[in-house]
Every structure is written in C-alpha cells, then in structure tokens.
Amino acid sequence: GEDVEQSLFLSVREGDSSVINCTYTDSSSTYLYWYKQEPGAGLQLLTYIFSNMDMKQDQRLTVLLNKKDKHLSLRIADTQTGDSAIYFCAESPSDYKLSFGAGTTVTVRA
Amino acid sequence: DADVTQTPRNRITKTGKRIMLECSQTKGHDRMYWYRQDPGLGLRLIYYSFDVKDINKGEISDGYSVSRQAQAKFSLSLESAIPNQTALYFCATGDRGTNYGYTFGSGTRLTVV
Numbered sequence: 001g002e003d004v005e006q007s008l009f010l011s012v013r014e015g016d017s018s019v020i021n022c023t024y025t026d027s028s029s030t031y032l033y034w035y036k037q038e039p040g041a042g043l044q045l046l047t048y049i050f051s052n053m054d055m056k057q058d059q060r061l062t063v064l065l066n067k068k069d070k071h072l073s074l075r076i077a078d079t080q081t082g083d084s085a086i087y088f089c090a091e092s093p094s095d096y097k098l099s100f101g102a103g104t105t106v107t108v109r110a
Numbered sequence: 111d112a113d114v115t116q117t118p119r120n121r122i123t124k125t126g127k128r129i130m131l132e133c134s135q136t137k138g139h140d141r142m143y144w145y146r147q148d149p150g151l152g153l154r155l156i157y158y159s160f161d162v163k164d165i166n167k168g169e170i171s172d173g174y175s176v177s178r179q180a181q182a183k184f185s186l187s188l189e190s191a192i193p194n195q196t197a198l199y200f201c202a203t204g205d206r207g208t209n210y211g212y213t214f215g216s217g218t219r220l221t222v223v
Contacts, residue, residue: 008150023205033211042114042200043153088152090211096141096160096204098212102152 004101006089011107017064018076020104022089025070027090032065033098034074037086045086047074078104113137116201118213123191123222131186133201142184143212144168144176146172146197153200159184176204191222 006022024032030051035043049056049063049072056063062075076083086103093099114135135143140161145153157176160206165176168210170179171178188195198219200210202212 004152017212024176024222031211035211040216042216043202046213095160097155100145100153102150110156 003093003099004089004091006087006101006104008102009105009107011109012079014079014081014108014110016079018079018083018106018108020073020074020076020087020089020106022072022074022101023070024072024089024091024099026091026093026099027067031086032063033090033092034061034063034071034072035088035090035100035101037088037103039085040102042089069101079106079108079110081110111215113213114215116199116218118134118163118218119216120161120219121221123220125192125222127191129188129220130189131199131201131220133149133184133186133215135182135184135201135203135213137205137213139180139202139203139205139213140181143204144186144187145200145202146170147200148197156186156199162165169203188222190222191220193222196220196222204216 003025012018033048034046036046062078064073088103089101090098117132143158144156159178202216204212
C-alpha cells in the first residue's frame, strides 16, 4: 500500500478521543474506507465515505475527508479497550480494486 | 456460518512443497480477491477474479496461482513454497455494481520453514 500512508502506531488513554490519519494519492477514488482488524480476525468494514462528502458521523465514529489535501481521518470518541485493533485506510482507485495502507495499531491504555 | 470461509486457518509447510489455500463464500458476490498481509506493509493484492472465467494478476502474483472453481469458490496455490511467502493470507469478496467495500475471511496464517 505505498499509495496510501498512515502512521503505524497510536496509544490513547481510555475515555479519550483517538484520531487516526491517512493520506492517499488517487483523486479519482469514489469511496474511501476504514477497516478494523482485531487480533486473530479478518478485516471488518468500519465505515466508508463518498468522495463528495466532507464528513460522516456514525455513533462514536467521525470520518473527515479533505479532498484537496487527499487526507482522511477517523476519530473515535470515548475510546474503549474494545477499540484496540489495527485500523486500515483504503482508497478505491478503480471500481474493482482497493488499495490499503499499512495499518495503524491502536493501543488503548487504562 | 461465516460469509467468507477460509481453510485452513493455520498451516506450516516446508520449503518446496505445494500448498493450496481455499476460500468459499455465501455472499453471492461475483468478485473474489486474495491478499497477503505482512507487518508494516498492509495488504497487497495477489489475484482477483470477476467471475469463473475471469482471472487477473494483482501486484504480487509471482509464485502464486489461483483457480475459480465456481462463483462461490476461489483457491490460491503456492506451487513451490518459499520462506518469504510466510504471511497472513486473506480472501475477500465484493459485489459488482457497488463499491461499499469488501467482506473478508478470517485469514490463513501460513508459515514456510
């Protein structure tokens, strides 16, 4: 996933907000995605945002999209221990393929 | 039952051996994918298929082959396994006409010794 970049690690205190950042390269991506991978499990689609939107909110999750800067972020409010996981950002440079970032490992500490 | 099932979940094999990883889905999706995951590298696409008669190479297809036996089945083979193919392998499905992301299997952890 060299076309999609994200930091590798994030440590956050329980109850605080987490912000995971991602930059992508393909401005033609129609959708951008956030996936969550819990230990020993596959990737689970967490949320996605259509490219003509700036923001999408879903309960504790807020996705912000800055198309000009090709920057995507995921904010998790009131982070819980169950939010500890690897979070992957992905873009869709074509209608048949997703390109993933390397994943951000989020560790929630008490 | 899981929507996308991968077998085996774990496998240790010796260098030079042929090994097949299997994937089956109940989603009714026409598109199927094989990815490998390596720490710090994320997911890289090995092969993908749009239907039984359509197979396409991804970015890292060397050393791998695939077979789409039916709409619901897509297997990945390592003809002669080598240690740098040690990784976590994921099968995924997608639905033509939508781009709401993929459904992933739970993965196969392969170790080549």
